[in-house]
Amino acid sequence: MTTDAPIARQQLGDEAAAYVRDQIISGQLAPGVRVRPEAIAGDLGISPTPAREALKALQVEGFLELEPRRGFTVANVTGDDIRDIFLVQATVAGELAARATARMTPMQCSRLEDIHVSLVAAAEHEDLSAVEELNHRFHREINLAAGAPKLGWVIQILSRYTPRRFYTTKGCTCSTDWPATTVEDHTAILAAIRSRNSECARIVTLEHVHRAGEQLARHIDARLNGVDCSVME
Incomplete structure (x- = not known):
């Protein structure tokens, strides 16, 4: 069956979200900086799909903002x-x-x-x-x-x-x-x-x-x- 694929993708997405989250809080990604799923995928050696899902999750959490024509950018966390x-x-x-x-x-x-x-x-x-x-x-x-x-x-x-x-x-x-x-x-x-x-x-x-x-x-x-x-x- 194909049940393993969604689970594996979710795990990769969780890992990608943790990776970006750490970079934002630690200051490696400054407020306003654009975050591209392709770049995150390249950093982690994964496909862009779980990376994109991770960025969507981080938008919901308030770590990222989605701006027209710019894509995901780092939100201001004080x-x-x-x-x-x-x-x-x-x-x-x-x-x-x-x-x-x-x-x-x-x-x-x-x-x-x-x-x-x-x-x-x-x-x-x-x-x-x-x-x-x-x-x-x-x-x-x-x-x-x-x-x-x-x-x-x-x-x-x-x-x-x-x-x-x-x-x-x-x-x-x-x-x-x-x-x-x-x-x-x-x-x-x-x-x-x-x-x-x-x-x-x-x-x-x-x-x-x-x-x-x-x-x-x-x-x-x-x-x-x-x-x-x-x-x-």
């Missing part, structure tokens, strides 16, 4: 836009952490502890790729333990506004202190979960996500003001 998105994300993440604290089984808690131990080791060895992956696994474990799939879906949608590897990109000011901050914040979240303090877990998780959003928002504000966020050698 620091305040990011703050608004992370305000919602922090609230939802805090609720998920509170629910997970009340529901988490000893096995789930043990997995979370193992992830945290690995994250601490990765931060000590300055393995930024591992820090990124383990950070994702840490929060995913909490979100799954919460038993609230609809809220988990909301978090997944909102996380699209955070470019992959933003907080752990070498050569950028965002990478200088974020791994240590992540370890500190996760330690507090884990302590709240261990003690079954749902309200504490909510607060420290909310603050953690808010801190992440503010760092991204400031990066975007600086970029829009022409400030170079690279680490000076």
Whole structure:
């Protein structure tokens, strides 16, 4: 049958959307710049069809605009836009952490502890790729333990506004202190979960996500003001 083709095309479209989304938020694609599906397809080695579908999806999400005779252009995303998105994300993440604290089984808690131990080791060895992956696994474990799939879906949608590897990109000011901050914040979240303090877990998780959003928002504000966020050698 032909059911595999649409699924594969959708997966390619999702990958293309993530690729362009990251470039927009990180500043590699500036507001007003034209984005051609053929160019994206060439960058990723895919056909123009899933690339075009990806750009249409990004238009719906507000990352791109469709202008007559110009095609897709990058929309203006400001620091305040990011703050608004992370305000919602922090609230939802805090609720998920509170629910997970009340529901988490000893096995789930043990997995979370193992992830945290690995994250601490990765931060000590300055393995930024591992820090990124383990950070994702840490929060995913909490979100799954919460038993609230609809809220988990909301978090997944909102996380699209955070470019992959933003907080752990070498050569950028965002990478200088974020791994240590992540370890500190996760330690507090884990302590709240261990003690079954749902309200504490909510607060420290909310603050953690808010801190992440503010760092991204400031990066975007600086970029829009022409400030170079690279680490000076």
